[in-house]
Structure formats: structure tokens, C-alpha cells
Amino acid sequence: MGSVPDPVRRLLGWRDVIRGIRPAGQVLLYRGHRPGGVFVLLSGSVLFERGGGGLKSLREVGVPEGGAVLLPLPTELDVESPVQITVATEVDLVFVPGTLIESDEQIARALDSRELRREGLRGPRAG
Amino acid sequence: MNVQMESFVYDDKVVRKFVLATVVWGIVGMLAGLLAALQLADPLFNFEIPWITFGRLRPLHTNAVIFAFAGNAIFAGVYYSLQRLLKTRMWSDLLSNINFWGWQLIIVAAAITLPLGITQSREYAELEWPIDIAITLIWVVFALNVFMTLKIRRERHLYVAIWFYLATIITIAILHIFNNLWVPATWTDSYSIYAGVQDAFMQWWYGHNAVGFLLTTPFLGLMYYYMPKAANRPVFSYKLSILHFWTLIFIYIWAGPHHLHYTALPEWASTLGMLFSVMLWMPSWGGMLNGLLTLRGAWHKVAEDPILKFFVVAVTFYGMSTFEGPLLSIKKVNYLSHYTDWTIAHVHAGALGWVGFLVFGMLYWLAPRIFQAELWSKKLSEVHFWVGTIGILLYIVPIYAAGLTQGLMWLTFDDAGRLAYPDFVETTQKLMPMYWARVVGGGLYITGTLMCAWNLLMTWKRRPATYEQTVHQAPALAPNVRPTVESPSDLEASGAHVANVAYRLEYFMKARWHARWEALPFFFSLMVALAVISASLFEIIPTFLIKSNVPTISSVTPYTPLELAGREIYISEGCYNCHSQMVRPIRAETERYGEYSKPGEFVYDHPFQWGSRRIGPDLHRVGGKYPDLWHLRHMKDPESITPHSIMPPFPWLLTEDLEYEKIPKFMLAMKRLGVPYDQGELDRAIDYARAQAKGIADGLVEQGETSGLENKKIVALIAYLQRLGTDIKKEPAAGTPAAVSH
Structure with missing residues (x-):
């Protein structure tokens, strides 16, 4: 289990912000869907996949030791996802709804924490 | 010379009652501990029941094992040995019975109030103010009975065990009263008259010395009576007894502030506590050595006698714990160990090894004598010994590892200068295997206790239809006459021409002054009180009077x-x-x-x-x-x-x-x-x-x-x-x- 940066732990004091463990194989985001919120991964890893009949794995994103990964970028909330994001190894994550990010400055600030590594839908970007 | 002999009978009934209470409450207290250990391994074991949730259960466990298990064992051991050492029945059977029933009522009150969340929150002194008052009264009853028994004794000199009993009675009274000065708000709520820094100081003055004078001095007294009896050997050294008794009680009382290193307590106080804690090692080991060396010439008996096995392991754990205590009091060690499970392992080495095993040895020794029947199964007591010993090791070794793991994980930084384990729960997770091992160790220890209970029950069943009342005889106490002719000096006998100071030194070294004190129990008690009070005041007065100890902060206001x-x-x-x-x-x-x-x-x-x-x-x-x-x-x-x-x-x-x-x-x-x-x-x-x-x-x-x-x-x-x-x-x-x- 990964560590939880304090800004992320604080997020759990907002309605609709939920922390949970997701098992391997569960789809976090389907291709073509809008994310509607961001995931902060605290441990485990996810696969970015794309394809027609059979999915092709594009890349695997894991949580570095002592870190946390935010995906997708808050600017991509209304974008139709070009990829499917599937849990590769059990993840501990916090889901933050997009409506909350837009309406609450404290949430936006917490997600801006430099302790979070960012992963965009089209590729990794530095936080 | 015609000496008038007096006849008397000892009161063993009260001893039997305290033995029963020791075993029953021991099982209750240890089961509470086992449940608490399970709760730490998996919070499911809190069952979402308020009364047994960890925060309420832990004080129940500590109070039950300290005051109910160890407390009743102390009373049992003291009531049995004191009568024999003083060659007299207890002064008042009524007071003995009030002591017994009063103490059990206090325990029942604790067992009800603590699960209800009625607590003063100071460790090992959690009971609310009405129960505090009851404890004071019952302790006074016990003290009065002991002092009056001393007054009617038929043995002039007080044996070393009684010195330790007296130190216990006097010091526990002082600690209990001064740590329990409260202003009641309701029948179930009260506030300490001390605040913050001073309250912390008083709590650990009490907490540390409760260990000293409830879990150490009375058990040293019991060791000095029951171990020589079981081994049929005299105590190794009288002079060592004197030396370690006085140094122990004087030094112990200073050591409490070592529980507050690096806190907001003034540094001078915790440093003083550390220095005296380190010094405390020597008198503690004086007791251990005196105990172990009492077995000189009798070590072969240890192999075949489970009672001696219990005593030897108990004293060894005493030595180990009293070495570790000073070690933990050193600031740099405390820096790592404080707030971790290391302290828990240390405490349980002392509680399970020293206190527990001394009690079990004493119970097995007492059982045939108070029930007037042979012990039901020596073999079972032998099995108890081994199960208990393995249980202790399975408890403490993983918890030492847990303590070190916690301490190191909390303190470690990574190469970038950030905390390596910033999330607290990461450090907790690492401890889970160790916590489960503790459950197994604690479970084994309780299994041993149940074996003891069964063995004592079956021995009790073998008792005669009516207990035989053995009539003892002893001459009445002769007046305390100071001999006009001192025993001849070795220096004089050797013909050596030495200065007067050498004779005085010889007088001191032969401890004749102390033999005189031993004949004067009330003077002896006064000296004990002086040693304890003076040492306490050296720390307490400056802590309360020097204003700079607690610089005020203007923005700090009372709670809403x-x-x-x-x-x-x-x-x-x-x-x-x-x-x-x-x-x-x-x-x-x-x-x-x-x-x-x-x-x-x-x-x-x-x-x-x-x-x-x-x-x-x-x-x-x-x-x-x-x-x-x-x-x-x-x-x-x-x-x-x-x-x-x-x-x-x-x-x-x-x-x-x-x-x-x-x-x-x-x-x-x-x-x-x-x-x-x-x-x-x-x-x-x-x-x-x-x-x-x-x-x-x-x-x-x-x-x-x-x-x-x-x-x-x-x-x-x-x-x-x-x-x-x-x-x-x-x-x-x-x-x-x-x-x-x-």
C-alpha cells in the first residue's frame, strides 16, 4: 500500500470524494467516455489500452514508492477518452468528481500538489 | 531464666481468599489483554461495541493485571509471610476482611466504570474520584492492620521482606494521594488540579513509581520471603539487602521524568530523571543478585522443582528489565523508543516474567500450605512453567521487533530529505505479523495461567474437611534494650592501633546501626518516608515554582x-x-x-x-x-x-x-x-x-x-x-x- 500525501488525505473530507480499493481487471475508464473526475492512485498500477477487437496495451502506469499518481489531467475531464484504463494490479485510489474540482478552490489546490505525478490520457506529463 | 511462652494461630483464611482473587482476576485481566492484542491485529475484534473498544479495554487490562492480579497477590503474600515473620496473627481479622472485600469492590467498580468510559485518563490511575477515595480508605485499613501487627509482634527484628512491605505501604499512599488531587465536576467526571506540564510531571512521577512501589518493592519483599523458603537457603547477603533497599527506594523516586524526554517538560527535569534512572540499575541488580545467589548450593533443586524454576526466571526477568529500564531512559535511546512498542515489550517482560512468574511460584508454594493438601499435579505446574516461558518469549521478541521497526520507520528520511514513510498507516501495516505473534504468545501465557487455576482448584478439592489450626508458640516481645557492651571490634581484637574513625567505619560497615533500626519499625518507616518524600520534593518543588518552566503564550485561550x-x-x-x-x-x-x-x-x-x-x-x-x-x-x-x-x-x-x-x-x-x-x-x-x-x-x-x-x-x-x-x-x-x- 502506498503512502498518502496529506493534500490527498484532506480530499476525503469532501462529499463524493471516495477512497477505495479496486481489484485487478476492473475498468476505471472506458474508451470514448468522458472521465467526469480524476483518480488519485495511491498504490498499484493501471494499464492504458486501445484497440478494436482485442485491446492493445499502450503503457502501464504504476505508483512510485512513496508517491501518488493523478489521472487524467483536470483539463481532460470533458474529453472523450482515446484509451481504456484498466486496473493491472490492485489499486488504492481516491476519486474526485469533476464538479467538485470546478467549484472548490481548495480541491483544485490540493490536486495541484507537487507531490502528485500526473498522467494525461495521451501520455505522461510532468506534474 | 523462665520465659513465658504465648500461643497463637495464624489467619490463613484471608490468605486463601486473596489467592482465589489473584487467580480469578488474573484470568480476567489477561483475557482483556488478549482481546486488546487481537484488536490491534485486526480492528474487527472491537466488534463495534463501545464497552470493549480498545480505548476503554486497555485501561481495564492494565488496571486488572496491576491492581487486581498483582494487588491481590501482594496482599496474599504479605498476609501469609508477615504473620510468620512477626510470630503473631494479624492484629485485626475484621480489618483483614475489610481489606479483602473492600479491594474486591474497588476492582468490581473499576470493571464497571472503565468499560463505560468513566475515566480520569491518567495511565494506571484512570479510576474516577469516588473510587480513588475508596482505594485510599482500603489502603489505610491495610496499613493500619500491618502497623498494629508490627506493634504486637513477637519478633524484635524486621526481616528484609518487611522493609520492602513498609516501603510499599508508605510510598503507594503518598503517590496515590498526590497524584489524585482532583476537582470533581460530577460524580463521574473530575479534573486534575495540575495542568499540562505539571500534570504530566505528576502523572509520570506516579506512573513510574507505581511500577517501582507496586510491581517492584512488594515483589522484592515476596522474593526475600518465598525464594529462600522454597530453596531452603538463607538470603545471600544481609549487607547487600541493606544497600540495595535504601538506594532503591531513594533513587527510584527521582526517575519518573525519563518518561517525558524531548517533551514540553523542562529539560533539566527529564535529564535528572535520566541520571537517576541510570543509577537505579545498580540497586536493582543488587536485588537480582541477592535473589539468584540465594540459590547458591541449591541450583540442583531448580532442575526438579518447578517453583524454583518460576522464581529463577522471575528474578532473571527482573534483572533484564531493570537493565533495560535505565537503557530506555537514556535520551538518545528514548529518542528512538519513545511512543513505540519497545516500551510495551519492556513492560511485559517485567509484568509477565518478573511479576507473573513470581506470583505463580508463590501460589504453587502456598497452595499445599494453605489448603493443607499436596499440590494436585507437580507435572502440570512444570508444563505451566514451560508454556508460560515460551509464551513470554513469543510475546516480547516480536514486540521488541515491532518497537524498533516503528521507531526506525518514523525517523527515516529518503535521499531527497523527505520522510521515507510519510503515511503513518504504512508503519502500522509492517507490524501486523508481529502483532499476530503477540496474540499467540499472550494466548500461551493465559493457557499457563488456566493450568495454574485448575491445579489450585484440584488441590483445594483435596483439602481436609476442616482446616487444622496449628497452634504456634513464641515468647512475648522482650523490651528493646540497647546492649551496654558492644560486641568486640575485630580491629581491637587484632591488636591494631587505629584511629577512632576506623572504629566508626567498622561500625558502619558491619551495619550494626541498621540492625538497631530494624528493631524500631516506626522509626524505620519514618526513614523510608523521609527518603521518598525528600527525593520527590527535589523535583516537584522546582517544577511547580519556577515560572520560566512554562512560558505563557498570549494567544492560548481556554477551550470553548x-x-x-x-x-x-x-x-x-x-x-x-x-x-x-x-x-x-x-x-x-x-x-x-x-x-x-x-x-x-x-x-x-x-x-x-x-x-x-x-x-x-x-x-x-x-x-x-x-x-x-x-x-x-x-x-x-x-x-x-x-x-x-x-x-x-x-x-x-x-x-x-x-x-x-x-x-x-x-x-x-x-x-x-x-x-x-x-x-x-x-x-x-x-x-x-x-x-x-x-x-x-x-x-x-x-x-x-x-x-x-x-x-x-x-x-x-x-x-x-x-x-x-x-x-x-x-x-x-x-x-x-x-x-x-x-
Whole structure:
């Protein structure tokens, strides 16, 4: 289990912000869907996949030791996802709804924490 | 010369009763410990039942094993040995019985009140003020009975065991009274007259010396009686007894502040505590060596006698614990060990090994004598010994490992200079295998205790239809006449021409002065009291009188009425059992928790809540760190916030009503202690509390929680938690009433 940066732990004091463990194989985001919120991964890893009949794995994103990964970028909330994001190894994550990010400055600030590594839908970007 | 012999019979009935109580309460206390160990391994074992949740169960466990198991064993051992050492029956059977029944009632009262969350929150002194008074009365009954028995004794000299009994009686009385000075707010709530730094100092003066004078000196006394009896050998050294007795009781009393290294306690006090703790090693080992060397020439008996095996292991654990204690008191070691499970392992090595095994050895030795029947199964007592020994090792070794793991993980930084394990729960998770091993070790130890209970029960069943009353005879006590002719000096006999000082030195070294003291029990007791009181005052007076010890901070104000009510809930639920409120001035702590704690921040903390363990993180700077809803969710279901958290859920705080009507009583008691609440605040306390509660509850409703929480305990607890450690971040609020400035 990964560590939880304090800004992320604080997020759990907002309605609709939920922390949970997701098992391997569960789809976090389907291709073509809008994310509607961001995931902060605290441990485990996810696969970015794309394809027609059979999915092709594009890349695997894991949580570095002592870190946390935010995906997708808050600017991509209304974008139709070009990829499917599937849990590769059990993840501990916090889901933050997009409506909350837009309406609450404290949430936006917490997600801006430099302790979070960012992963965009089209590729990794530095936080 | 014609010596008039007097006949008398010993009272073994009271001994039998105390033996029974020892075994019964021992099992209860240890089962509570086992359940607590299970709860730490998996919070499911809290069963969401308030009465047995960890914060309430842990004090029940500690009080049961200290005061019920060890306490009853002390009474059993003292009542048996004292009569024989003084060649007289106890002065009053009535007082003996009041002592017995009174003590059991106190234990029952503790067993009811602690699970109900009625507590004063100071470790090993949690019982509320009416029970404190009962303890005082029963202790006075015990003391009176002992002193009057001394008065009617037929043996002039007091054997070394009795010195230790006297030290226990006198010192426990002093500790209990001065640590339990409270202002009652209600029948079930009270506030220590001391606050913050001074309260912490008094608590650990008491806490450390309760270990010293309830778990050490009486058991040394028992060792000095029962071990030579079991081995049929005299005590190794009389002079060593004198030396280690006086040094032990004088030095022990200074050592308490070593429990508060790097805290807001003035450094001079904790340093003094450390120095005396290190010195304490020597007198402690004096006792251990005197015990073990008593077996010289009798070691072959240890192989075949389980009673001696229990005694040898007990004394060995005493030696180990009293070496480790001074080690832990050294600042640099304490830096690592404090708040960790290392302390728990240390305590259990002493409690299970020293106290427990000495009690079991004593019980097996006593059983045939008090039940007047052969022990039912020596073989079973042998099995008990081995099961118990393996149980102790399986308990302490993993918990030492757990303590070191915690300490190192909390302190470690990575190459980038950040905390390597910033998430507290990571460190907790690492301990789980060790916590499960502890459950196995503790389970084995209890299995051994059950074997002992069974063995004693079956021995009791073999008792004669009527106990034989053996009539003993001894001459009445002759007047204490100081011999006019001193025994000849070795120096004179050798013909040596030496200065007068050499004769005096010889007199001192032969301890003849002490032999004279031993014939004067009341003078002896006075000297004990002087040693203990004078040593205490050297630390207590400066701690209370030097103002610079606690620099005031102008922005620190009293708790609001609602926060005060929340504090009562925090105390009642036993949060202090897992969370400290003391950020030490250590980088690893300031990085993790925030600004280190200042003495002036605790001036309204009656009683202090610094805690002594970190099963969970420190809370002193938790105020304002998380939103109110976070706290509500966390208290309701900690795992929803922190997966794998071992904190028990407290869902009842969301459903139980807050007793607003009690708040003015809390404030009035605080006002009597000097907390600056004015009359207007007292008169409108409930209104202020309701207003603050409504603010919090409305905020929670906005976040989607159900309404009506303003009448529930959770809002008061949230108010208190949100206040913690925030005063120093604020500007002093000029002209604002103290209680409503937050």
C-alpha cells in the first residue's frame, strides 16, 4: 500500500470524494467516455489500452514508492477518452468528481500538489 | 531464666481468599489483554461495541493485571509471610476482611466504570474520584492492620521482606494521594488540579513509581520471603539487602521524568530523571543478585522443582528489565523508543516474567500450605512453567521487533530529505505479523495461567474437611534494650592501633546501626518516608515554582464549552491510549506533524493528554488539518479514509446524544482550578455550545450528511479535534470572552 500525501488525505473530507480499493481487471475508464473526475492512485498500477477487437496495451502506469499518481489531467475531464484504463494490479485510489474540482478552490489546490505525478490520457506529463 | 511462652494461630483464611482473587482476576485481566492484542491485529475484534473498544479495554487490562492480579497477590503474600515473620496473627481479622472485600469492590467498580468510559485518563490511575477515595480508605485499613501487627509482634527484628512491605505501604499512599488531587465536576467526571506540564510531571512521577512501589518493592519483599523458603537457603547477603533497599527506594523516586524526554517538560527535569534512572540499575541488580545467589548450593533443586524454576526466571526477568529500564531512559535511546512498542515489550517482560512468574511460584508454594493438601499435579505446574516461558518469549521478541521497526520507520528520511514513510498507516501495516505473534504468545501465557487455576482448584478439592489450626508458640516481645557492651571490634581484637574513625567505619560497615533500626519499625518507616518524600520534593518543588518552566503564550485561550465537552468524549473513549498530543522537537516529527509542542500551549489542559504511545499518529497539530466531514467519516469508519487502518470505528458517536446540561458543571470545575471563564460564559455555556455545534452540523449538512448532528457527541469531538494545536497560529483576540474566541 502506498503512502498518502496529506493534500490527498484532506480530499476525503469532501462529499463524493471516495477512497477505495479496486481489484485487478476492473475498468476505471472506458474508451470514448468522458472521465467526469480524476483518480488519485495511491498504490498499484493501471494499464492504458486501445484497440478494436482485442485491446492493445499502450503503457502501464504504476505508483512510485512513496508517491501518488493523478489521472487524467483536470483539463481532460470533458474529453472523450482515446484509451481504456484498466486496473493491472490492485489499486488504492481516491476519486474526485469533476464538479467538485470546478467549484472548490481548495480541491483544485490540493490536486495541484507537487507531490502528485500526473498522467494525461495521451501520455505522461510532468506534474 | 523462665520465659513465658504465648500461643497463637495464624489467619490463613484471608490468605486463601486473596489467592482465589489473584487467580480469578488474573484470568480476567489477561483475557482483556488478549482481546486488546487481537484488536490491534485486526480492528474487527472491537466488534463495534463501545464497552470493549480498545480505548476503554486497555485501561481495564492494565488496571486488572496491576491492581487486581498483582494487588491481590501482594496482599496474599504479605498476609501469609508477615504473620510468620512477626510470630503473631494479624492484629485485626475484621480489618483483614475489610481489606479483602473492600479491594474486591474497588476492582468490581473499576470493571464497571472503565468499560463505560468513566475515566480520569491518567495511565494506571484512570479510576474516577469516588473510587480513588475508596482505594485510599482500603489502603489505610491495610496499613493500619500491618502497623498494629508490627506493634504486637513477637519478633524484635524486621526481616528484609518487611522493609520492602513498609516501603510499599508508605510510598503507594503518598503517590496515590498526590497524584489524585482532583476537582470533581460530577460524580463521574473530575479534573486534575495540575495542568499540562505539571500534570504530566505528576502523572509520570506516579506512573513510574507505581511500577517501582507496586510491581517492584512488594515483589522484592515476596522474593526475600518465598525464594529462600522454597530453596531452603538463607538470603545471600544481609549487607547487600541493606544497600540495595535504601538506594532503591531513594533513587527510584527521582526517575519518573525519563518518561517525558524531548517533551514540553523542562529539560533539566527529564535529564535528572535520566541520571537517576541510570543509577537505579545498580540497586536493582543488587536485588537480582541477592535473589539468584540465594540459590547458591541449591541450583540442583531448580532442575526438579518447578517453583524454583518460576522464581529463577522471575528474578532473571527482573534483572533484564531493570537493565533495560535505565537503557530506555537514556535520551538518545528514548529518542528512538519513545511512543513505540519497545516500551510495551519492556513492560511485559517485567509484568509477565518478573511479576507473573513470581506470583505463580508463590501460589504453587502456598497452595499445599494453605489448603493443607499436596499440590494436585507437580507435572502440570512444570508444563505451566514451560508454556508460560515460551509464551513470554513469543510475546516480547516480536514486540521488541515491532518497537524498533516503528521507531526506525518514523525517523527515516529518503535521499531527497523527505520522510521515507510519510503515511503513518504504512508503519502500522509492517507490524501486523508481529502483532499476530503477540496474540499467540499472550494466548500461551493465559493457557499457563488456566493450568495454574485448575491445579489450585484440584488441590483445594483435596483439602481436609476442616482446616487444622496449628497452634504456634513464641515468647512475648522482650523490651528493646540497647546492649551496654558492644560486641568486640575485630580491629581491637587484632591488636591494631587505629584511629577512632576506623572504629566508626567498622561500625558502619558491619551495619550494626541498621540492625538497631530494624528493631524500631516506626522509626524505620519514618526513614523510608523521609527518603521518598525528600527525593520527590527535589523535583516537584522546582517544577511547580519556577515560572520560566512554562512560558505563557498570549494567544492560548481556554477551550470553548463545546470543545471542553468534546475533550471529555476524547478522554472517555480513551483516545490517549493510541494517540499522543506532543510533537517532539525532532525533525522527523515536525515534518510529519507540524510545529513542535510548547509548554505554554497546555496551561488549560486538566488533565494533560500527551499520551505515551503512538498506535496512531500524534494529534497535537490535527486542528484545521482536515475538514469536519473528514473527521466524521473517519470516526464512523476509519477504513473508508485510511484502508488498513487499525483504528476502531466509533459509530455510536453519531447517534449518542451530547449531554449539554453537563457542560456548565465542567466549566465550573475548570474555573475553580483557575481557568479564566467568567460568570457570563458559565451562564450561557449551553447557548455557546449549541451555537458552535450548529455551525459544525450545518456545514456537515451542506456536505450531504444528515441533519440533527448538532445534538450528537460527534460534533463536540470534531470541535475539540479542530481546536487542537491551533492556538499558536492565531493572534490573541483582544476583548473577546475566552470561551467564545474560537
